Amino acid sequence: MLQNLFYLSIMKTLVVAATHAELHRLFAHFELPEENFIQTPVFDIVITGVGMTATAFSLGRTLNNSYDLILNLGIAGCFDYSVPLGQLVHVTTETFSELGAEDRDSFLPIADLGFGKSTYQSATPPITLPGHLLTGSGITVNTVHGNMDSIRQIEQRFHPLTESMEGAAVFYAGEQLNIPVVQIRSISNYVEARNRESWKIGLAIANLNSWAIDFLTND
Numbered sequence: 001m002l003q004n005l006f007y008l009s010i011m012k013t014l015v016v017a018a019t020h021a022e023l024h025r026l027f028a029h030f031e032l033p034e035e036n037f038i039q040t041p042v043f044d045i046v047i048t049g050v051g052m053t054a055t056a057f058s059l060g061r062t063l064n065n066s067y068d069l070i071l072n073l074g075i076a077g078c079f080d081y082s083v084p085l086g087q088l089v090h091v092t093t094e095t096f097s098e099l100g101a102e103d104r105d106s107f108l109p110i111a112d113l114g115f116g117k118s119t120y121q122s123a124t125p126p127i128t129l130p131g132h133l134l135t136g137s138g139i140t141v142n143t144v145h146g147n148m149d150s151i152r153q154i155e156q157r158f159h160p161l162t163e164s165m166e167g168a169a170v171f172y173a174g175e176q177l178n179i180p181v182v183q184i185r186s187i188s189n190y191v192e193a194r195n196r197e198s199w200k201i202g203l204a205i206a207n208l209n210s211w212a213i214d215f216l217t218n219d
C-alpha cells in the first residue's frame with residue numbers, strides 16, 4: 001500500500017457516481033457539500049444523474065486530461081445468484097448491450113453494422129485495489145431487466161456478471177481521453193423477475209462507501 005500512497009499523492013482522481021445517495025457516507029466522511037461537482041486537493045466528485053445520457057453529458061462537461069484516474073462507483077444488479085448482496089465487484093469489461101439492431105430472432109451489435117464497438121475494457125489500474133473484490137464483466141442498459149425471458153437471452157448473448165445504467169458510458173469517456181477507469185459496483189439486487197422488495201440498497205451503499213473511503217484515504 002506504500003506504492004498507493006505515492007500514486008494517490010501525485011494522481012488526480014475523478015470519482016463518478018449517478019446519485020448523491022450512493023455516496024452519502026463518503027460526503028459525510030470528507031465533510032463535502034452535496035453538490036453535483038466537488039473539488040478537493042486529492043480527488044474531485046461528479047454526480048451525473050442516472051443513465052448513459054446523463055453520464056455522457058456530465059462527463060463531457062467535467063472530464064479532462066488533468067485527471068489520471070476515473071473511479072466509477074455505484075450499486076448494480078447481479079446475474080449470479082450465488083454472489084451475496086452487498087458484495088463489491090471490480091467490473092473490468094463493459095458492454096452497451098442494447099446498442100445494435102434486431103434481425104428477426106437474432107441481435108446484431110453495432111460492430112456488425114460497421115459503427116464501431118459496443119464493448120470496452122478498463123486499463124490495468126495504476127494502483128492496488130483494497131478489499132475483497134470479485135472481478136467480472138458488466139452490461140449497461142436503459143431498461144433494467146425484470147423479465148426472465150429477456151434475462152435468459154441477454155445472459156446467453158454476453159455472459160455478464162453485473163448490470164448497471166452507466167458503466168459503459170464511463171468506460172467510453174475514459175477511452176476517448178486515454179484515462180484509466182476503475183469501476184467498483186456493490187451488488188444491491190439480483191437481475192431477476194422484478195422483485196423490488198428484495199433489493200438491499202442500504203447494505204450495498206454502506207459497503208461501497210466503506211470501500212471508497214478506505215481507497216481514497218489509503219489507510
Ligand SMILES: O=C(O)c1cccc(C(=O)CC[C@H]2O[C@@H](n3cnc4c(=O)[nH]cnc43)[C@H](O)[C@@H]2O)c1
Nearest residue numbers: 018050051074075076077144163164165166188189
Ligand atoms: O426501482 C427500480 O426499478 C430501480 C431500477 C434501477 C435503479 C434503481 C435505483 O434506485 C438506483 C439507481 C442506480 O442503480 C443502478 N442499478 C442497481 N441495480 C440495477 C440493476 O439491476 N440494473 C441496472 N441498474 C441497476 C443503476 O446503475 C442506477 O444508476 C431503482
